[in-house]
Amino acid sequence: MRAGVIPSTAYHDMPYTRGEVVDRADVGVLVQSAVDGDAAAWKALVEGLSPLVWSVVRAHRLSDADGHEVYQTVWFRFAQHLGRIREPEKAGSWLASTARNECLKTLRGLSRLTVTDDPQLLDRVSEDRTPEQSLLDSEEAAAQSERIRRLWQEFEELGERCRQLLRVLMSSPPPSYQEVSAALGVAVGSIGPLRQRCLRRLRARLDARGTT
Amino acid sequence: MNDHITHDDPGSADDALLEEELRQAAAILDAVPAGLLQLAVEAYALHDLDARIAELTFDSLVDAIPVRGAVDVPRMLTFQAGGLTVDVEVTKDGLMGQVLPPQPAGIEVLNGPRQTAALTADELGRFTGQAPTSGPFALRLSTGGETVVTEWLRA
Numbered sequence: 013m014r015a016g017v018i019p020s021t022a023y024h025d026m027p028y029t030r031g032e033v034v035d036r037a038d039v040g041v042l043v044q045s046a047v048d049g050d051a052a053a054w055k056a057l058v059e060g061l062s063p064l065v066w067s068v069v070r071a072h073r074l075s076d077a078d079g080h081e082v083y084q085t086v087w088f089r090f091a092q093h094l095g096r097i098r099e100p101e102k103a104g105s106w107l108a109s110t111a112r113n114e115c116l117k118t119l120r121g122l123s124r125l126t127v128t129d130d131p132q133l134l135d136r137v138s139e140d141r142t143p144e145q146s147l148l149d150s151e152e153a154a155a156q157s158e159r160i161r162r163l164w165q166e167f168e169e170l171g172e173r174c175r176q177l178l179r180v181l182m183s184s185p186p187p188s189y190q191e192v193s194a195a196l197g198v199a200v201g202s203i204g205p206l207r208q209r210c211l212r213r214l215r216a217r218l219d220a221r222g223t224t
Numbered sequence: 225m226n227d228h229i230t231h232d233d234p235g236s237a238d239d240a241l242l243e244e245e246l247r248q249a250a251a252i253l254d255a256v257p258a259g260l261l262q263l264a265v266e267a268y269a270l271h272d273l274d275a276r277i278a279e280l281t282f283d284s285l286v287d288a289i290p291v292r293g294a295v296d297v298p299r300m301l302t303f304q305a306g307g308l309t310v311d312v313e314v315t316k317d318g319l320m321g322q323v324l325p326p327q328p329a330g331i332e333v334l335n336g337p338r339q340t341a342a343l344t345a346d347e348l349g350r351f352t353g354q355a356p357t358s359g360p361f362a363l364r365l366s367t368g369g370e371t372v373v374t375e376w377l378r379a
Contacts, residue, residue: 046268046271047271047273051268054265054268054271055265055268058261058264058265058267059261062256062260062261062264063250063251063255063256065256066254066255066256066260067250070254077358080257080260081358081359081360081378082378083256083260083264084260084263084264084267084336084359084360085360085376085377085378087263087264087267088267088270088336088337088360088362088376089375089376089377090267091267091268091269091270091271092270092271092272092277092362092373092375092376093277094271095271095273096277114378117283117285117286117378118378120285120286121285160245160248160249160252160253161253163245163246163249164249164253167246167249178243178246179250181243181246182243182246182247182249182250183247183250184247184250184251186243186247207239207243208235208236208239211239211242211243212235212239214242214246215238215242
């Protein structure tokens with residue numbers, strides 16, 4: 013494997029190319045608008061960055077109840093600090109690192125007061141079906157659904173380090189490596205090689221199952 | 225920034241495709257619960273430019289050395305905003321705390337964008353109340369014409 017340094021232009025034209033994500037470029041502007049009282053800007057921030065926060069929570073394998081509370085804590089604190097955040101354009105990294113710290117605190121304090129599941133919230137959640145989930149219900153989508161399930165199963169069985177990294181990388185839109193670094197406490201420079209290695213392992217598992 | 229991926233490795237396009245498949249799988253099998261998303265949208269109401277934030281400067285969960293065999297140790301928290309300190313102890317039975325320097329204060333226990341409970345700190349700055357049963361909480365103190373809100377955290 014060569015340590016490639018020449019960016020390929022073709023790759024950069026692909027929609028999932030990192031760093032070309034418009035949403036992220038707008039983050040600083042959205043933060044400023046939200047500070048100035050624009051609720052729609054806040055909503056856009058929540059919608060654009062929630063998958064990242066959720067990915068960090070899921071990467072740390074908290075219980076549902078703990079995970080839901082960490083997610084809320086992160087957003088409440090972000091709302092509270094809005095306007096005091098030094099680098100608004102890096103709000104994604106701020107959220108990712110706050111989520112990581114809260115996850116670690118939770119894992120450290122598991123013997124403390126036990127959190128009761130909030131049945132109201134959990135029930136409400138289980139009734140919600142995303143359009144994608146509804147699509148999966150249809151028969152035509154059965155094959156695709158099966159493939160996705162197998163992919164997910166193999167992903168879940170990866171080693172802890174790979175599972176964590178991939179769970180954060182797969183948030184949508186794709187996170188920047190700065191955000192991944194903030195989410196996992198891993199140096200930016202090591203993310204590329206790690207990612208490559210973890211995807212290779214995942215592919216090997218899928219190949220072994222004959223599912224590609 | 226375009227600094228992270230370099231791609232003259234022929235496997236990189238495959239890697240990107242597999243990652244994209246994972247992204248689709250996550251969107252279907254492990255999406256952000258809609259109820260949580262809604263709470264985060266509503267959290268905009270918690271944005272308060274006029275209040276000072278009292279930062280968490282001590283958390284027994286992080287800063288204290290655990291006592292061997294001790295169970296049900298209260299969670300001790302200290303928040304600071306300028307010269308004002310708020311000490312809080314959280315147990316199963318409730319919240320107990322003190323505002324320092326000692327002074328009376330109106331205290332709201334915030335438990336998300338929707339719920340609050342009101343408490344009062346006496347002349348010595350002492351207050352007690354019910355601990356939030358679940359969810360993150362913050363205290364909003366009104367004292368001496370000033371509003372101070374503690375950083376949000378989990379009980």
